[in-house]
Amino acid sequence: MDIGKSSFVVVANRLPVDRVTPRDGPTSWRRSPGGLVTALAPVMRSFDGAWVGWTGSRDDAPAPFSTDEMDLIAVPLSAEEIALYYEGFSNATLWPLYHDVIVAPEYHREWWEAYRRVNERFARAAADVADHGAIVFVQDYQLQLVPNILRQLRPDLKIGFFLHIPFPPGELFAQLPWRRQILEGLLGADLVGFQREGAADNFIGLAERYTDATAGDRQVVTADGRTVLARSFPISIDVSEITQLVSDPDVQARSDRIRSEVGSPKHILLGVDRLDYTKGIGHRLKAFDELLAGADVTPDEAVMVQVATPSRERVEAYQTLRDDIELQVGRMNGEYGTIGQPAVHYLHSSYERAELVSLLRAADVMVVTPLRDGMNLVAKEYVAARTDLGGALVLSEFAGAADELSDGAFLVNPHDIDGLKRALLAAMRLDAAEATQRMKLLRERVLGNDITRWAQNFLDTLRAV
Numbered sequence: 001m002d003i004g005k006s007s008f009v010v011v012a013n014r015l016p017v018d019r020v021t022p023r024d025g026p027t028s029w030r031r032s033p034g035g036l037v038t039a040l041a042p043v044m045r046s047f048d049g050a051w052v053g054w055t056g057s058r059d060d061a062p063a064p065f066s067t068d069e070m071d072l073i074a075v076p077l078s079a080e081e082i083a084l085y086y087e088g089f090s091n092a093t094l095w096p097l098y099h100d101v102i103v104a105p106e107y108h109r110e111w112w113e114a115y116r117r118v119n120e121r122f123a124r125a126a127a128d129v130a131d132h133g134a135i136v137f138v139q140d141y142q143l144q145l146v147p148n149i150l151r152q153l154r155p156d157l158k159i160g161f162f163l164h165i166p167f168p169p170g171e172l173f174a175q176l177p178w179r180r181q182i183l184e185g186l187l188g189a190d191l192v193g194f195q196r197e198g199a200a201d202n203f204i205g206l207a208e209r210y211t212d213a214t215a216g217d218r219q220v221v222t223a224d225g226r227t228v229l230a231r232s233f234p235i236s237i238d239v240s241e242i243t244q245l246v247s248d249p250d251v252q253a254r255s256d257r258i259r260s261e262v263g264s265p266k267h268i269l270l271g272v273d274r275l276d277y278t279k280g281i282g283h284r285l286k287a288f289d290e291l292l293a294g295a296d297v298t299p300d301e302a303v304m305v306q307v308a309t310p311s312r313e314r315v316e317a318y319q320t321l322r323d324d325i326e327l328q329v330g331r332m333n334g335e336y337g338t339i340g341q342p343a344v345h346y347l348h349s350s351y352e353r354a355e356l357v358s359l360l361r362a363a364d365v366m367v368v369t370p371l372r373d374g375m376n377l378v379a380k381e382y383v384a385a386r387t388d389l390g391g392a393l394v395l396s397e398f399a400g401a402a403d404e405l406s407d408g409a410f411l412v413n414p415h416d417i418d419g420l421k422r423a424l425l426a427a428m429r430l431d432a433a434e435a436t437q438r439m440k441l442l443r444e445r446v447l448g449n450d451i452t453r454w455a456q457n458f459l460d461t462l463r464a465v
């Protein structure tokens with residue numbers, strides 16, 4: 001297939017498609033669910049867009065192909081590179097370092113070398129497909145060196161970068177042996193976007209401290225005289241996807257059935273997270289455990305449903321976390337459960353969107369308690385699903401979403417277990433009028449800034465710099 005040059009190029013660790021391999025018949029590709037690709041699809045269509053990324057399988061290098069009106073350019077990774085660049089440097093160095101060192105980051109020179117090498121490969125692939133003067137939009141922590149490598153290869157391009165996770169304060173970032181290289185990598189962009197203002201401030205301060213750049217207000221000027229804009233662009237969700245699912249009679253019926261299947265309790269508390277140590281799953285279980293232990297609620301009054309989507313299962317910290325959480329759930333169910341009625345419905349599985357939205361609709365209290373989170377889309381999805389203005393949101397102040405949702409949510413510090421217990425009780429005991437009032441405030445915020453608006457804001461700002 002003939003793949004030409006593109007005037008809009010997205011570079012991300014993963015391609016926005018999954019391979020479908022039927023037993024008989026040729027391989028095809030299906031668009032993976034996700035707000036980012038949904039938001040960028042219209043831009044892709046109008047600008048002959050290309051997406052550069054990894055397929056998710058080792059040594060997989062299909063020739064460039066087109067699907068859904070965008071060109072897809074696969075960047076191959078060997079098994080060793082997956083271990084060193086992806087599981088190692090991305091998910092066992094940067095991920096914990098950028099999330100407040102909740103687990104200790106590991107620093108290994110061979111991981112860094114692989115990260116550098118793989119970033120270069122992504123940058124070259126983008127340079128090859130980008131038309132003269134194209135816009136290139138680079139995504140996330142796995143590819144922080146791409147902006148600068150790309151700038152060297154192709155000074156004609158307009159380069160934007162968005163970090164989906166937090167950018168840490170100087171006290172933590174300073175640990176990174178390659179802190180200067182990472183900052184210089186990002187400074188190759190014209191626009192660097194973050195989830196929160198604080199993250200942009202951290203970046204500007206650190207760029208000034210560890211590179212030759214000088215800092216102005218919301219701007220950094222690099223040694224070569226270029227201006228880099230650093231700002232927050234709080235990401236959001238595809239509201240229309242959720243609204244459509246919620247209005248589906250099957251989803252409504254499924255939601256009612258979920259309620260009865262968990263024993264029609266007065267309160268269903270729900271958590272939906274990738275099984276990740278940043279999400280504070282253990283903290284919320286502990287708070288619920290203590291509420292049951294102190295008889296603040298009884299097991300037939302309140303049940304917790306926790307969806308824990310399998311994630312990064314080859315990284316050691318994730319294996320330990322799984323053991324810890326499953327021990328905790330097992331203990332709670334042994335203590336408070338009865339036949340056919342566990343206190344915690346723990347689901348280590350991934351679900352269809354429709355099932356997820358049915359769960360959101362069935363939940364009286366959505367419990368989102370990360371210890372640190374760039375944004376947290378689940379909190380916003382819950383709000384979008386409550387077209388009935390029902391339900392309550394308990395939300396960690398350490399999630400980026402707290403900046404926008406503080407008016408209607410019950411904000412908590414998840415480390416403060418007594419505070420978390422009080423918030424859970426208050427959310428369960430909320431009267432209908434106040435619940436409606438709070439949900440209206442939440443919905444105003446979420447519906448007023450959806451993913452399309454986010455993409456438009458970012459790209460408009462990038463075009464203008």
Ligand code: GDG
Pocket residue numbers: 033164165235272273274309349350351352353356373374375376377378379381
């Ligand atoms: C990173 C940042 C930032 C979850 N389980 C299933 C499923 N999900 C969907 C959720 C939601 C998404 O996955 C998870 O997004 P989050 O924002 O909650 O968390 P991360 O995965 O950590 O995302 C985060 C985000 O990037 C965007 O910038 O908000 O802070 O860490 O949409 O609904 N979807 C399906 N089945 C599941 O079982 N289909």
